[in-house]
Amino acid sequence: MSPKLRPLVAAMLVANMSAAFPFCVYANDPTSEPATPDGGDAVVLPKVIVEYDRASIAPARRVEGDTTQAAQAATSDAATLLDRLPGVSINAAGGVSGLPSIRGLADDRLRIRVDGADIVASCPNHMNPALSYVAPSDIARITVYPGITPVSQGGDSIGGSIVVERTPPTFAAPGEGVVLFGEIGAYYRSNGDAHGANVAATVATERFHLRYTGSTARADDYRAGEDFKTYDFTGRAGHTLDRDEVGSSAYVAHNQRLGMAYTTGDHLFEAAFGWQQIPEQGFPNQRMDLTDNRQRTASLRYLGQFAWGRLDARAYREELEHEMDFGPDKRYWYGMASGGANPPNGAGAACSPIGPNCAAGMPMDTESDTASLSLEAEIALAGDDLLRVGAEHRRYRLDDWWPPSGAMMWPGTFWNIRDGQRDRSAAYVEWERHFDARWMAELGVRYERVAMDAGDARGYNPTSNMMGSYQMRDAALFNAADRSRSDGNWDASAMFRFARDERTDIAFGIARKTRSPGVYEVYPWSTWQMAALMNNFVGDGNAYVGNLNLRPERAVTLSATFDWHAPDRRWEVVFTPYYTRIADYIGAVQWDAATNAPSAAQARNRFVLLKYANQSARLEGFDLSGKLRLGETGVGTFGVEGDVSWANGENADTGDGLYHLMPLNGRIALTHRAQGWDNALEVVGVDDKNDVSRVRNEIETAGYGLVNLRFAREWSRVRVDVGVENLFDRFYSLPTGGAYVGQGTTMTNPALPNYPQWGTAVPGPGRSIYAAIKTTF
Ligand SMILES: [Cu+2]
Structure with a gap:
């Protein structure tokens, strides 16, 4: 890293790159020599990339290098790579679709980009969030801006930003001719019998670069540390689950990508095509499972260096089909002909033909089409100062419909969102000012226009309110309402950094950030419990109805980061307190479908119907992290590192807790590095969770401690990772994993003796032994 740009905090998580992994050479060390694979073919990064490391006065955190390598062995979910960052936790969902949460704010409240592209989930359950589209093995670096975010990295979000970068293009060194290199990896994890493989191959000359990456991942249901339920049935004849088996947690995922690049002097042109397919992904905390997800992407980029500064232009197109x-762990046949509400042994019998008395599942389809353009110029000013100006446009179209399958889902198609639109146009200016050697500032302002619309709604049966579905009433109200909306949102941020002396850095700032509601918060129109249960992207098992009158959320965040360290970072302690106030926070109120008004009485300890509503909220907390090199011995270098995160949130209107907040938690690891070895013994501790969202009947969870062991050994061409997660097979409930609805009669809230019933949290995985091997060529 250049001294000027050295991130305040990032250094603590950045491990040294290994020369054996040419893919891990990054732009952030312009003084380093390009790595040489053992084949002797020199490969280099394009000059324009090497010199391009975005200045960040904000205390950004990075995950890259060995840290990424070790985590890749233990997970198939890219979100999990962030789990070790202080203040970041993962809201568990499907096996490759976890949702990162930064200081209690998650999902659409964060801006998450993969190679410059904004990706949002196109599914009423947000089953396909941004990080579900990138395999852990394909990630070179993740930068997280917690809390206060530079306006160039933020927009249409109130929490932090996550920037995921795949490996940048590499070229042959002058005179090397054509070089060919790559890597092959495979892994196995015992819990859930998870296994997968990945390959990357690059052909490059001095000017051209072609890289293919492919990966596949597959897992069965995972097991908790002990039994966590008292029933075995799944709703399917002849199929039961063990009581420690977490139903609907299996998955299969495939990713492929072809990238091309051309470089000449100070210019780089890139084009890439991506194919992702998830033919199966279960969700233990959703009433539906993913049965197919196909994403196709195309992207173009130009990056150029000029006398005046730098220009970065990108175009992106994405087509998505989601079903x-x-x-397999949830009841499929419904209706009187299948055995009705309480069939023998809880198993719905196959019936035919589909019609008023026989339903074959409940297909739900989503398609979206995204096109975006972005342009950013970084202009060098006097001294080291920089001015960044940028413009972005993103066009998003979405259809969400449910074909008829019988019983109440009959006779026509249910249109959940038809012709949905959410378009963003933004412009920003950001000034990076270097006052002197010790003081720096970054000041920015951003304007963003978010325009939304949706066409007419339609129930399965648009001429009936049968059996309390209110389909006719709700659709008529929705179709008579003005559904187009446009928000003009202003963001501003001011950050300062002060290098007090060689042992103390301080960063502090204030940011105002705005987020317009998403299509799934505004347009789902049906108060029918069954339909609303399907519109849930938080995994709490409740039923949600959209609100056409939602205003954008506006957050003001204050935070400071104190970084005390030895001049050589032999030890460091980093402490970040923060405070966020959110006006028009999008919360929810319990809703009475019969009167179509807020419920008069609050229901407790069961699944409920909720409607989104603007409220206000505040969040405060701190992240504390530290590390210490204990000493060099004959058998290697020992160190200790750890972090503690605490957050407290409150709905300022109702006094209720905020949903999905992690309780006090921390981890401490004893690390050992020796020639070729990189090992760690890690202890994770999480406190009881009893500060919950009562309006959602969020489940309280007990505190727990886990022990993990990791060993990595690296030779010139081979790296082996082995380890044990949850060494003592401890049982625990995930504090932000939502409600367990992974098996049984999930389409409705069934009466006993049927399941699932309210009150069981999704458990975390029991012991898993894993091994991964990678070889480069
Ligand atoms: Cu879905």
Whole structure:
């Protein structure tokens, strides 16, 4: 890293790159020599990339290098790579679709980009969030801006930003001719019998670069540390689950990508095509499972260096087809002909033909089409000062419909969102000012226009309110309402950094950030419990109805980061307190479908119907992290590192807790590095969770401690990772994993003796032994 740009905090998580992994050479050390694979073919990064490391006065955190390598062995979910960052936790969902949460704010409240492209989930359950589209093995670096975010990295979000970068293009060194290199990896994890493989191959000359990456991942249901339920049935004849088996947690995922690049002097042109397919992904905390997800992407980029500064232009196109239905652990046949509400042994019998008395599953289809353009110029000013100006446009179209399958889902198609639109146009200016050697500032302002619309709604049966579905009433109200909306949102941020002396850095700032509601918060129109249960992207098992009158959320965040360290970073302690106030926070109120008004009485300890509503909220907390090199011995270098995160949130209107907040938690690891070895013994501790969202009947969870062991050994061409997660097979409930609805009669809230019933949290995985091997060529 250049001294000027050295991130305040990032250094603590950045491990040294290994020369054996040419893919891990990054732009952030312009003084380093390009790595040489053992084949002797020199490969270099394009000059324009090497010199391009975005200045960040904000205390950004990075995950890259060995840290990424070790985590890749233990997970198939890219979100999990962030789990070790202080203040970041993962809201568990499907096996490759976890949702990162930064200081209690998650999902659409964060801006998440993969190679410059904004990706949002196109599914009423947000089953396909941004990080579900990138395999852990394909990630070179993740930068997280917690809390206060530079306006160039933020926009249409109130929490932090996550920037995921794949490996940048590499070229042959002058005179090397054509070089060919790559890597092959495979892994196995015992819990859930998870296994997968990945390959990357690059052909490059001095000017051209072609790289293919492919990966595949597959897992069965995972097991908790002990039994966590008292029933075995799944709703399917002849199929039961063990009581420690977490239903609907299996998955299969495939990713492929072809990238091309051409470089000449100070210019780089890139084009890439991506194919992702998830033919199966279960969700233990959703009533549906993913039965197919196909994403195709195309992207173009130009990066150029000029006398005046730098220009970065990108274009992106994404087409997505997403399908859901009940997976193998959930009841599929419904209706009187299948055995009705309480069939023998809880198993719905196959019936035919589909019609008023026989339903075959409940297909739900979503299609979206995204096109975006972005342009950023970084202009060098006097001294080291920089001015960044940028413009972005993103066009998003979405259809969400549920074909008829019988019983109440009959006779026509249910249109959940038809012709949905959400378009963003933004412009920003950011000034990076270097006052002197010790003081720096970054000041920015951003304007963003978010325009939304949706066409007419339609129930399965648009001429009936049968059996309390209110389909006719709700659709008529929705179709008579003005559904187009446009928000003009202003963001501003001011950050300062002060290098007090060689042992103390301080960063502090204030940011105002705005987020317009997403299509799934505004347009789902049906108060029918069954339909609303399907519109849930938080995994709490409740039923949600959209609100056409939602205003954008506006957050003001204050935070400071104190970084005390030895001049050589032999030890460091980093402490970040923060405070966020959110006006028009999008919360929810319990809703009475019969009167179509807020419920008069609050229901407790069961699944409920909720409608999104603007409220206000505040969040405060701190992240504390530290590390210490204990000493060099004959058998290697020992160190200790750890972090503690605490957050407290409150709905300022109702006094209720905020949903999905992690309780006090921390981890401490004893690390050992020796020639070729990189090992760690890690202890994770999480406190009881009893500060919950009562309006959602969020489940309280007990505190727990876990022990993990990791060993990595690296030779010139081979790296082996082995380890044990949850060494003592401890049982625990995930504090932000939502409600367990992974098996049984999930389409409705069934009466006993049927399941699932309210009150069981999704458990975390029991012991898993894993091994991964990678070889480069
Ligand atoms: Cu879905």
